[in-house]
Amino acid sequence: MRCRRCENPGAINMRQHKLSLCTEHFPEWFLEQTQRSIKKYRMFTHAERVLVAVSGGKDSLALWDVLLRLGYHADGVYIDLGIDRGSSYSARSKDKAAAFASQHPAARLTVVDIPQLYGESIPQVAQRRHRPQRPCSICGLIKRHEMNRVALEGGYDVLATGHNLDDEAATLFGNVLHWQVDYLRHQFPVLPADGQGLARKVKPFCRFYERETAAYTLIRGIDYIEDECPYAVGATSLAHKETLNRMEHDSPGAKMHFYTNFLKAKETGLFAAEETAPELHPCPQCGQPTSAPDLCNFCRLWERTLNAH
Amino acid sequence: MHIVYRDKEWFVDQELTVNQMLKYLKLLPENVLVVRNGQLIAEDQKLQPGDEVKIVSVISGG
Ligand code: SF4
Numbered sequence: 422m423r424c425r426r427c428e429n430p431g432a433i434n435m436r437q438h439k440l441s442l443c444t445e446h447f448p449e450w451f452l453e454q455t456q457r458s459i460k461k462y463r464m465f466t467h468a469e470r471v472l473v474a475v476s477g478g479k480d481s482l483a484l485w486d487v488l489l490r491l492g493y494h495a496d497g498v499y500i501d502l503g504i505d506r507g508s509s510y511s512a513r514s515k516d517k518a519a520a521f522a523s524q525h526p527a528a529r530l531t532v533v534d535i536p537q538l539y540g541e542s543i544p545q546v547a548q549r550r551h552r553p554q555r556p557c558s559i560c561g562l563i564k565r566h567e568m569n570r571v572a573l574e575g576g577y578d579v580l581a582t583g584h585n586l587d588d589e590a591a592t593l594f595g596n597v598l599h600w601q602v603d604y605l606r607h608q609f610p611v612l613p614a615d616g617q618g619l620a621r622k623v624k625p626f627c628r629f630y631e632r633e634t635a636a637y638t639l640i641r642g643i644d645y646i647e648d649e650c651p652y653a654v655g656a657t658s659l660a661h662k663e664t665l666n667r668m669e670h671d672s673p674g675a676k677m678h679f680y681t682n683f684l685k686a687k688e689t690g691l692f693a694a695e696e697t698a699p700e701l702h703p704c705p706q707c708g709q710p711t712s713a714p715d716l717c718n719f720c721r722l723w724e725r726t727l728n729a730h
Numbered sequence: 731m732h733i734v735y736r737d738k739e740w741f742v743d744q745e746l747t748v749n750q751m752l753k754y755l756k757l758l759p760e761n762v763l764v765v766r767n768g769q770l771i772a773e774d775q776k777l778q779p780g781d782e783v784k785i786v787s788v789i790s791g792g
Pocket residue numbers: 502543556557558560561650651652653791792
């Protein structure tokens with residue numbers, strides 16, 4: 422198949438869009454589409470400062486690259502989780518993030534070293550909290566808290582993550598399987614700032630298939646960490662992605678419609694926010710909003726004496 | 731041609747399309763990208779016996 426925009430052979434065929442593009446025109450389309458999503462969901466403007474959550478993986482580095490090429494003021498934050506497990510995962514992914522940053526002198530990378538700041542790596546906290554094999558919920562809590570902290574302390578208007586449509590569709594699939602109505606209420610490409618210490622969060626890649634963000638990084642020659650976090654092995658999100666891709670294979674566009682029609686349904690009021698949202702107050706230690714009665718969940722993680730029974 | 735996917739490799743000395751190769755390896759085109767001699771190519775393209783082919787998995791967890 423030829424490229425829709427020129428005579429060259431297509432480098433990627435996107436069956437859900439009936440669109441084939443070459444290595445020259447695909448990145449061009451990719452930038453246009455990102456800009457469209459940013460506009461459509463009113464994520465941010467060129468006057469605002471964006472903080473990109475960079476993991477060293479393909480999606481977040483592609484996002485940083487695209488935002489810079491679109492002329493946005495985009496800096497990065499990398500959270501060093503101290504995960505090794507024989508594969509030096511954190512060290513290697515940090516190198517990828519740092520290498521990208523060094524090629525873009527106008528952009529700044531903030532590195533948050535969790536073991537250095539809080540005295541323990543993610544596996545160590547998980548061990549102490551009796552979850553050595555499944556540190557992901559603790560890890561997620563720490564990442565969210567720290568990204569939000571860096572966004573607020575650095576005066577950023579918005580925190581952007583590289584979640585793609587496959588990520589969002591897999592999350593949606595899991596939430597629907599269990600009818601997690603609360604999660605369904607909160608799943609959207611833009612979560613507004615709450616004015617009490619939660620930064621606005623956006624997902625500019627939410628309409629790209631994972632395959633497309635991978636194609637963009639390949640074509641642009643962006644060096645990313647191909648390996649997974651060792652704790653991602655056997656994650657249900659991976660199984661959901663494979664299920665969705667089998668459906669997509671038999672019926673192109675199935676995955677896209679599953680997600681985008683959910684967004685449309687939400688815009689017309691499905692899973693609207695509850696009128697009585699849980700009451701939030703600032704955590705007495707870190708100041709971030711929490712619904713917990715005293716310290717927020719993040720600060721409680723580090724309260725060793727309390728947890729030692 | 732020499733085909734690499736994760737830590738596996740294959741040697742094939744006949745012409746075939748990307749789609750045929752993926753079918754043979756039981757891989758869904760939705761889950762991978764195919765790079766021939768350093769260039770990303772679509773599934774309808776033909777692979778030649780001398781080609782260096784890398785299959786990149788695009789699905790990540792977490
Ligand atoms: S897989 Fe789990 S432990 Fe690894 S980075 Fe993701 S959330 Fe953290």
